[in-house]
Amino acid sequence: MALPAESGRRGDFLDTGGHAVTENISFNDFACLGAFGMILQAKAELKAQAVPSEPSIPTAEASPRLPLERSSEHADKEKAEEGSATPERHGNAHQLSRQKCMAAAAQPQFQEDVRRAASQIWDQPDQIIVNQLCEMWSLANVWADHAAQLTAQSFDEHPVSRSYACSTAQLPLARQHLPIAPRALPSAKFSRRRCTATPQGTVSQNVQHSSRLAEKLWSLFIEIGVAGSLWAQFQGLSETLQLAFRESKLDSWKQLPISSLSRAVSTANRWTTWCLQSGVLPWKPTPLEVGLWLRSLRRRGPTAPRGALTVLRFLQLHLGAVFHAELDEVARHGVIEPGHEEKPATPMTISMWVQLEQVLADTSSGDAVKMLCATWIFLLVGCVRFAHIQRSSLTQCSETGLEFFCNRGKARVRGVQAPFRWSMPRHGITGIDLYQVWSSIVLKAFGELTQLTFILPDFSPSRVTLDKVRGLNAAAMPLWKFVRMSRTLFRMLGLDCHHKGRSTALSYMSRRVLPTLADMSNFKPRELLAVGAWVDNKRPSMQAISWRLAMPLRYSDKKLLVARQLKSELVIAAQLAFNAWRTRYGDAAPTWDDLLPLWPNRALAQRRVVANNPRRISDVRLDDPDSSPSAESAPSVGASVAWLLPTSIFSRSTLAT
DNA sequence: TTAGCCCCGCCTTTACGGAA
C-alpha cells in the first residue's frame, strides 16, 4: 500500500498489487476512514485482549513508523526517548496491528458496518475495499501523527531546550507513595470540623434573574423601534405572531449566560448615557459617533473598547440596533491597545501540589478544608475548568481512574454547548486515593453520589468564613466563593500565590500544570490534545493540527482511557522527578524548571503507570446499571470497585450555572 | 493552507449595600 505523497493533498491509495483502490481521496474522506477505523480498532482490541505483550498505553513501541524523511537530530532525540524501541519490535507491533484488523474484519457484523460506512464514500464498495480499509487505518493513524509532529516542529518558534540527562539508573528506587508527613494546620480551631448536609437550590434565583434581564432587552427592542433593522419585519406581523416573536426572543435570550445578558443591558445603558451627555441620538448614531464613543472607553482599560464593540455587535444581532459595527470606521476603534500583553496564571508549584495533598491526607483536617484541597487536586489531575467541574457528575470509578460527565461544555456547535466526558487518575502525586477522600465526605453529607451534578458543594451557613463552616449545601459552590475560601486556606497554610502583584487563587494555576508537564515530557501533538484539549490557536500550525488530530480523538472509543493514562503518566513523572530532587537537595522547594534535568524519560513513567494498573479498565467495567454506589458501598482504598451510573443521569438538566 | 476575525463563556477585579 502506498501513502499520499504530501499531507493534506489528494492522492491515490494503492493496494499491494499496485491497483488503485480509488481516485482522489480527500481529507474529508480520510476523516471518514478515521471514524470507522476507530470502530475497527476498538473491535479488534476486544478480540486481541489475550495478547500479553500489548502495552496499556499507546507507546512509541506500539506504533509502526513510516519511512518519512526526518532530520537526524530529531531521529536521535526520539530514539533516546523511546529507549528500548527496536525495528524488530516495530515490525512485530505492525504485524500484530494487521492481524488484529484482519481478525476484526472477519466478523460479519463488522464487515457490514464497514461496508455501510464505505458506501458513504464510494458507490459500490466491494470486499477488497472493506479489507483495505482495515489496513489503511493502521498506517493512516501513524502517518497523521508523524505529519502533525513534523509540521509542529517546523513552526516551533521558541523551542525549549530540554535535558534528559537523568537516566533511570541515576534515579533512586522511586517510592510509589511520597511520604505524607502529618502537617498541623496553623489554625486548629476549624481543622477537625465535620460537615453536615443542607439542601438548597439556586435554580429559581438564576431563572428569575435571566427573565428580568431578557425583559430589559425586549424593552430596548421596543425603545429602538423604527430605528432598528428588525422593526419593519416585526410590525408586518399579526398580533399573534408578534407575541410569538416576543416569546421566541425571550426564550433564546434566557438560554444565554446571565453575565452576557447583564453586560448587554449595562453597555446599552452606558451608551445611552453618553449619547444624552453628548447630544447624540442613541438609536440613530453615525459611524463617527459610535467610533468616538469606543475611543472614549480607552481610559477604562486596554481591552475595554473591544469588549464594548462586542456588545454593540450583540445588540445589532439580537435587537436590530444600528451601530455600524461592520464598518471599519467603527471597528478600528474597538481593538485592544497595541502592546498590551496577556499574563496567564502561573502553574501551581509542585511543592504546593504536594502540600495540598498532605492536608487532604491529614486526619486532623476538617471536611471543608479537605473539600477545597480535593477540588484543587481534581482541577490539576483532571486538567479541567472550574466551571466544568461544577457541572460534572461522576459516572464511573475504577481502581485507577475516575470518569465524569459534564453536562455543558465550552465549545459551541451551531449555538449549542454540547456535553462532554472527562477522566482523571484516581491517585495524586503522593499516592493518595482522591476518590476515597472526596467520596467519603460527600457520601456522609448527602448519602449518595449519583444525584450530585458538581464536585464541590457550597458551604453552609452562608456568609461565614472558612473556620465557621458547619455543613455542605446541595448546590454547587460558585467560583467567587471558591476563590475567596481558597485564599483564606492558602493564607493559613503559608502558601504564597500572586498574580500581577496581587495575592490570589486563580483556578487556572491548577489547570495549567499538566499541559506544562506534558511539554516537559515532550508529548506528541495528539497526546497534548488528549491531556487537556489545550490548543494554542494563535499559532496557525497548531490550529491546523488541532483540527486534524481532534478528529480521530473525537471518534475514539478509548479517548477517555488514553487521556487518563496520559495524565497518570504525567503525575508519575512528576512524582519520580520530585523524589529525585528530594534525594539530591532535601526539602528545598523546586520550581518546574529545577525539575527539568531530573525529568524521567517517558518509557520509565509509562512502565510505572502500567505497573500501577494491574487490570485494564475494560476488565472491571460493569454493565449493570444497578451497581451504583451508596453510602454503604463506598469503596475503600485499594478496593476493586467499578460501577456505572444509569443513563438517565445524562438527560438531567444542570442544577445551577 | 494560513492569517485573522468573530463570538462568547469564563476569569478576575472592583464597588457597594447590608448583615453580623
Add this chain to the structure above:
DNA sequence: TTCCGTAAAGGCGGGGCTAA
C-alpha cells in the same frame, strides 16, 4: 466597624469560521 454577598464590567481563552 468589619467583612460577606452580589452585581457589574473589564479582561482572557479558545473554538468556529472564512477569505485570500
